[in-house]
Amino acid sequence: MERRAYYRNKGLPWLLIAPQLLLVLVFFYWPTSQALYWAFTLEQPWGGGNTWVGWDNFLSIFHDKEYWGTVVRSAFYACCTTALSMFMALTLAVFVDRSLKGTRAFQSVYVWPYAIAAPAAGVAFRFMFAPEAGLIGAINDIWPGIWNPAINGYQALGMIIVCHSWLGIGYNFIFFLAALQMIPRSISEAGAMDGARPVRRMLDLQLPLIAPTVFFLLIINLISSFTDSFGLIDTMTEGGPFGSTEVMVYKIYFDGFKGLDYSGAAAQSIILMLLVVALTFVQFKWVEKRVHYN
Amino acid sequence: MTRNWLLNAAFTVGALALATAPALAAPTKFDFWYGLSGDLSERIQDMCKDFNASQADYEIVCTSQNDYDTNLQNTIAAYRANKQPTISQIFDAGTLDLMLSQAYLPIGQLMTENGYDIDWSNYFSGIASYYSTSKGELLSMPFNSSTAMIYYNTDALTKVGFEGLPTTWSQVEDVARKMKAAGYDCPIGFDPAGAWQWFEQFEAVHNQPIATHGNGFDGLDAEMVVGKGKFVQQLTWLKAMYDEGLLVLKSKDTGEVDQDAFAAGKCQIFSGSIAGHGSVTAKAIPDLHWDVAMLPTLDGVTRTNSLVGGASLWTLKGKTPEEYKGAAAFYNFLATPKQAEWWSTVTGYIPVTNTGFEAMKANGFYDKAPYAGRQRAIESLTATPPTENTRGIRLGNYASIRAEMVKTIQNVLFNNVPVQQALDEFDAKGNDILRRFQATYKDAVLP
Numbered sequence: 242m243e244r245r246a247y248y249r250n251k252g253l254p255w256l257l258i259a260p261q262l263l264l265v266l267v268f269f270y271w272p273t274s275q276a277l278y279w280a281f282t283l284e285q286p287w288g289g290g291n292t293w294v295g296w297d298n299f300l301s302i303f304h305d306k307e308y309w310g311t312v313v314r315s316a317f318y319a320c321c322t323t324a325l326s327m328f329m330a331l332t333l334a335v336f337v338d339r340s341l342k343g344t345r346a347f348q349s350v351y352v353w354p355y356a357i358a359a360p361a362a363g364v365a366f367r368f369m370f371a372p373e374a375g376l377i378g379a380i381n382d383i384w385p386g387i388w389n390p391a392i393n394g395y396q397a398l399g400m401i402i403v404c405h406s407w408l409g410i411g412y413n414f415i416f417f418l419a420a421l422q423m424i425p426r427s428i429s430e431a432g433a434m435d436g437a438r439p440v441r442r443m444l445d446l447q448l449p450l451i452a453p454t455v456f457f458l459l460i461i462n463l464i465s466s467f468t469d470s471f472g473l474i475d476t477m478t479e480g481g482p483f484g485s486t487e488v489m490v491y492k493i494y495f496d497g498f499k500g501l502d503y504s505g506a507a508a509q510s511i512i513l514m515l516l517v518v519a520l521t522f523v524q525f526k527w528v529e530k531r532v533h534y535n
Numbered sequence: 536m537t538r539n540w541l542l543n544a545a546f547t548v549g550a551l552a553l554a555t556a557p558a559l560a561a562p563t564k565f566d567f568w569y570g571l572s573g574d575l576s577e578r579i580q581d582m583c584k585d586f587n588a589s590q591a592d593y594e595i596v597c598t599s600q601n602d603y604d605t606n607l608q609n610t611i612a613a614y615r616a617n618k619q620p621t622i623s624q625i626f627d628a629g630t631l632d633l634m635l636s637q638a639y640l641p642i643g644q645l646m647t648e649n650g651y652d653i654d655w656s657n658y659f660s661g662i663a664s665y666y667s668t669s670k671g672e673l674l675s676m677p678f679n680s681s682t683a684m685i686y687y688n689t690d691a692l693t694k695v696g697f698e699g700l701p702t703t704w705s706q707v708e709d710v711a712r713k714m715k716a717a718g719y720d721c722p723i724g725f726d727p728a729g730a731w732q733w734f735e736q737f738e739a740v741h742n743q744p745i746a747t748h749g750n751g752f753d754g755l756d757a758e759m760v761v762g763k764g765k766f767v768q769q770l771t772w773l774k775a776m777y778d779e780g781l782l783v784l785k786s787k788d789t790g791e792v793d794q795d796a797f798a799a800g801k802c803q804i805f806s807g808s809i810a811g812h813g814s815v816t817a818k819a820i821p822d823l824h825w826d827v828a829m830l831p832t833l834d835g836v837t838r839t840n841s842l843v844g845g846a847s848l849w850t851l852k853g854k855t856p857e858e859y860k861g862a863a864a865f866y867n868f869l870a871t872p873k874q875a876e877w878w879s880t881v882t883g884y885i886p887v888t889n890t891g892f893e894a895m896k897a898n899g900f901y902d903k904a905p906y907a908g909r910q911r912a913i914e915s916l917t918a919t920p921p922t923e924n925t926r927g928i929r930l931g932n933y934a935s936i937r938a939e940m941v942k943t944i945q946n947v948l949f950n951n952v953p954v955q956q957a958l959d960e961f962d963a964k965g966n967d968i969l970r971r972f973q974a975t976y977k978d979a980v981l982p
Contacts, residue, residue, distance in 0.1 A: 283975045287636035288615045371790030391788035392949035483945040500935035
């Protein structure tokens, strides 16, 4: 006897997944196929026609020194935001999990940043970090000129990284807290009876047990730092000064919409898409096999 | 019985509707998208209301798209989806993109076909040439036109003992140094985003080419030549002024832009559009004494005309003849002397025709306190007849090239990249953009 469940009616399953399929077709496959086509042509912005150029768009991107600059910058950006955001979220979650005083209040407070839209946060951060008028700018009164993201590319990039991490803490926090609360109390308590201090218990017991969550968040965070940085960068620095906060996704926007180079932008977005697909693939194939689930 | 009555009633209503239709005919609606916001957007809305009130046949619907970039993007997206407005306002840097788009009706043709006779020679030649083909046919309607100027705090000038207004950059350097010594923190406010006034207009006033083939007027194969001209010297000077603390960064990123810092009395000199004259008047702190002048030149250089900035109105293809009639009526309305004067008064943009300017001058408009000085923008624009280098910029995707210049200036000032190297790299980047544009329009002929 066949053991898996199946539908007698062949049409019904298709009908049931139709809404989802339609959404994916309209909002993913259709635009993606359009971008793919543009990536191999030179598309006139006003739609007057296009010419097939084969791999030329990709070749000119790969020969562009500045493009590789944005790739390296994006990778650095992704690593920093992911590490910072996950570390902060894990620390907070561990403390909340220990049921200290006020835990219930903190549980909700820590999630709030996730509910703020990136552009709104960007505008607020912009005021806070403005070298002449902002809150952080006040340190220029003590050491003149020490903080100026308007002329210092490293500070500008650092500023965006901090803001992006802050926005991600809430999301990571929920997952970490849920994972930590799944661990049977008895394991921690047994460790405590054997004389393990909280830090030791976290490193040797809790962290290995929540490893699947850590890997899941790692991939999700990496992907989101490649694709979601646009809102912050556009409101805070617009890629400047001298291009030092220009990451891959911002360059796509700039070349496509401001520079009207639709084909170059399409080719770049195909590359970015492949990168994200690769990361997702790693998550499904490699990570799922090696990480131990209890 | 009842059915008959209903039928009769329906017929009567129908007949009535038909009979009264011509009298009640709704005016033909057409769309106008523009890229200005805030106070200037309010003025455009006033203008649209006035046009709608002035006649009953057409109704213009004016929609702000916030800024020039967004308006261009949205117009393109709408055009590709066949939902374009009849009129769209496109900024100077987008001129060639429009010219090759095949998406517009030339303004001359539109006006002639709809029975309006406009004297195009009445338009200032420097303005007309920017929006004309190399053969001299005007393609779009000059609308909000400006040029770059320099603003001085006259109290600060008096304090350092300077009579009148500086006319050369070496005089500017001299007064800036004295201002610094006299205790002014910010002699000159500077924003690298203003590549238009600090770079493009510098090139025009000094009759320097930005690209070969007359800045691209004679062919899509133009090449950038900025690294070979006088701008090398000027950028070197800007860097020295910045390092000495005479040129102070005032931008959106620092928290206060140059114009605001000037109006607040914090910076004593800044360079910007004549269109900002009204804003400075409105924002100036009490007892701020200031004046506006033509851009300074290098020593021993004869001034040529500066470039027109701002935007023009393009009529897009694919609309009905009635809508084009409406658009033509709107352009005709804009060209009336009364309307031209009103627009120039409330905004600070310059009148675009000789007769408009002469009429305003005769009225004594430029003698009165809040508007005095604005005539210098016209003097700057008409200093000489346009030369090969000053009739305009006809380079593809010029908005990107302008953005590269902003990056280049930032790189030199904040990152200490040597000037010659930075400008050579700028030329190379610019050439890449131009070659790509040329390849995209490989069968197109420059009109």
